[in-house]
Amino acid sequence: MDKLVHTSVVAHHQPAIELAERIAALAPGKLDKIFFANSGAEAVEGAIKLARYVTGKSALIAFQGAFHGRTYGALSLTASKSYYRERYEPFLPGVYHVPYPYAYRNPSGPGDEATLDYVFDFIAQMLDTRVPPKNVAAFIVEPVLGEGGYVVPPAAFMPRLRELCDEHGILLIADEVQSGYGRTGKMFACEHTGVVPDIMTLAKSIASGLPLSAVVASSKLMDRWEPAAHGSTFGGNPVSCAAGIATLDVFEREGILENAREKGEQLLGRLRELQTRVGAIGDVRGLGLMIGVELVEKNGKPDKHLQKHIRQICLDSGLVILSCGTEDNVLRLVPPLNISESELNEGWEILSAAFHEAAA
Numbered sequence: 001m002d003k004l005v006h007t008s009v010v011a012h013h014q015p016a017i018e019l020a021e022r023i024a025a026l027a028p029g030k031l032d033k034i035f036f037a038n039s040g041a042e043a044v045e046g047a048i049k050l051a052r053y054v055t056g057k058s059a060l061i062a063f064q065g066a067f068h069g070r071t072y073g074a075l076s077l078t079a080s081k082s083y084y085r086e087r088y089e090p091f092l093p094g095v096y097h098v099p100y101p102y103a104y105r106n107p108s109g110p111g112d113e114a115t116l117d118y119v120f121d122f123i124a125q126m127l128d129t130r131v132p133p134k135n136v137a138a139f140i141v142e143p144v145l146g147e148g149g150y151v152v153p154p155a156a157f158m159p160r161l162r163e164l165c166d167e168h169g170i171l172l173i174a175d176e177v178q179s180g181y182g183r184t185g186k187m188f189a190c191e192h193t194g195v196v197p198d199i200m201t202l203a204k205s206i207a208s209g210l211p212l213s214a215v216v217a218s219s220k221l222m223d224r225w226e227p228a229a230h231g232s233t234f235g236g237n238p239v240s241c242a243a244g245i246a247t248l249d250v251f252e253r254e255g256i257l258e259n260a261r262e263k264g265e266q267l268l269g270r271l272r273e274l275q276t277r278v279g280a281i282g283d284v285r286g287l288g289l290m291i292g293v294e295l296v297e298k299n300g301k302p303d304k305h306l307q308k309h310i311r312q313i314c315l316d317s318g319l320v321i322l323s324c325g326t327e328d329n330v331l332r333l334v335p336p337l338n339i340s341e342s343e344l345n346e347g348w349e350i351l352s353a354a355f356h357e358a359a360a
């Protein structure tokens with residue numbers, strides 16, 4: 001703050017260069033060039049523009065249940081709840097949606113294989129009948145579905161999607177705004193799958209609360225994005241970038257990834273044990289500290305009412321829990337990545353008591 005608050009686009013500064021180098025060193029594959037912006041939605045806009053610019057193609061394929069932000073391009077890709085789109089038509093043309101692999105509610109039956117067959121058959125049919133692959137600039141995907149229900153896709157999903165993209169010369173954008181930066185116990189959720197996307201978007205926690213986001217891609221791709229083809233007055237400002245560097249220092253110093261993995265496993269284990277005793281818990285899923293608890297009625301239908309009831313009981317006892325899911329019936333557990341053992345226990349006492357009161 002004392003040295004430099006703002007330079008706009010007239011000068012590069014050390015914090016942005018250092019942070020870009022550190023993110024590039026952590027990013028999978030050769031994703032070594034960064035464009036900084038201010039918010040998740042802006043990073044998604046940047047990713048869409050980059051994909052269209054370098055491919056010269058315009059169609060974009062996103063997933064049902066996806067949340068990519070509220071600006072027009074990002075909102076055109078968003079399909080988690082229709083009220084985000086109310087009164088905002090028309091959207092960006094050339095956007096198509098396909099089902100996300102959601103094994104718990106897969107229409108063609110349970111199991112990872114049936115789920116993936118359903119999704120990839122749908123995509124194949126769409127590429128055959130509605131949008132030729134030659135028109136498609138990119139698929140955009142959340143490696144773990146966030147707002148749409150904290151859905152962890154089957155392990156083979158990302159590799160198969162990568163293969164499909166390579167076969168047709170389509171770019172793969174991983175929106176890691178929610179799943180990235182340690183949330184799933186690895187720096188980026190796509191690392192669980194071994195898949196390297198062409199473009200990655202980052203935001204939320206990357207500057208621990210200061211406005212900062214990033215579009216990450218290889219130099220090979222980024223160097224084809226001509227100077228001034230995209231830009232931002234405030235994006236990557238020195239103070240946010242300094243906070244971004246400090247954030248990565250904390251990751252190293254405090255063993256944040258290990259903590260997310262360890263506490264995530266504990267919490268998942270406890271929830272799965274609770275599930276054996278509570279019929280209203282239909283599904284428990286998650287990676288690291290990105291955990292969803294899907295609540296259902298006796299007939300298996302989504303139970304939004306119970307979601308609200310449990311959250312209210314928790315809130316009254318001082319525990320904040322969010323919800324998610326297209327039917328808003330999923331408890332979204334996103335504890336701080338540095339949560340301590342005693343804090344986890346304290347939160348668990350409140351949550352398990354809430355289940356005892358509302359759903360025993």
Ligand SMILES: Cc1ncc(COP(=O)(O)O)c(C=O)c1O
Binds near residue numbers: 042070147
């Ligand atoms: C996956 C994903 N992408 C994009 C966004 C948009 O981020 P922002 O609210 O910073 O614009 C969000 C926000 O929740 C998100 O979860």
